[in-house]
Amino acid sequence: MKIALIGYGKMGKEIERIAQSRGHNIVARIDPMATGENFDDGGFETADVAIEFTTPKVAYSNYQKCFKYGKPVVSGTTGWLDKLPEIKKACEEKGQTFFYASNFSIGVNILFELNRHLAKIMNNRPEYEVEMTEVHHTQKLDAPSGTAITLAEDIIENMERKNEWKLNATEKATQLKINALREGDVPGIHTIKYESDVDELTIHHSAKSRKGFALGAVLAAEFAAKNKGFLGMKDMLKF
Known part of the structure; x- marks a missing residue:
């Protein structure tokens, strides 16, 4: 599976390690401060799914850019939930896929x-x-x-x-x-x-480290790549 990382801080780097250990390819690392890459550089367009861990200030804008390309999004960014109804609407009415969890552990x-x-x-x-x-x-x-x-x-x-x-x-x-x-x-x-x-x-x-969060995010990406709509950990773990 081809994964785009949006946010390449400590969490993004841990997700990269876990994803590669599971046989996935990282095709984009979008983080203007850390890598200089953006959504239009070419790599993002080839991704099967995007994993987003950034900040509340930019998260919603990142989701809209992913939707523009029709890419499933997995996000663990918190602090933006006032926009959640709009994300759910995009999934229900426009066929987008969005997997959200406040915690992927x-x-x-x-x-x-x-x-x-x-x-x-x-x-x-x-x-x-x-x-x-x-x-x-x-x-x-x-x-x-x-x-x-x-x-x-x-x-x-x-x-x-x-x-x-x-x-x-x-x-x-x-x-x-x-x-x-x-x-x-x-x-x-x-x-x-x-x-x-x-x-x-x-x-x-x-939590002993970020590894548990990163593993959960990669598992969610694998799930989101095969399923449609607004998704969460309950769907994936089948509670």
Whole structure:
């Protein structure tokens, strides 16, 4: 499979290593700051699928350029989700393919499933208060992380006593607190804690490196190249 990388920072380079180890060819490395390559240089047009890890500021524009060429897109960029309805519309009405995940780690996506199930159980246990903590490297531009937002929204959907999340502080009992910390070169830590007067229960995921995210992104690219529409990890992992 021929893959175009959009964004060639630490994550892009790790994806390249994983993709090549699985027998894929990298035909474009689009990153004006790192490589000088752009969408019109020729290599991108030959790609079977694009993998995009950039910044919230440029992500949506990158998706539109991919759609212009009719290329399936796999993206792990967070912080742009106000444009998500437009992406879904392009998939539904114009036949585009877009695979989005706030986190491509297989372990994190298992955490998502556990989190939804635990929230359903705790919906009937009002004696437990819930909050979340996420820790990432200091270069991460958005807070809370896209993964934390996904976890929080799933708790809110399954727990009647919570109706919104708040960053670092809460004002009402109906709000879910997300603590967001930025430290060193931490790839990603997410912890959901339920606490009562008598005990504490947590579910926790800590990434050891970027390798798990990169592998998940390449697996998603393999999946997106063979499927159509708006896709996600639930589709690929068949939860």
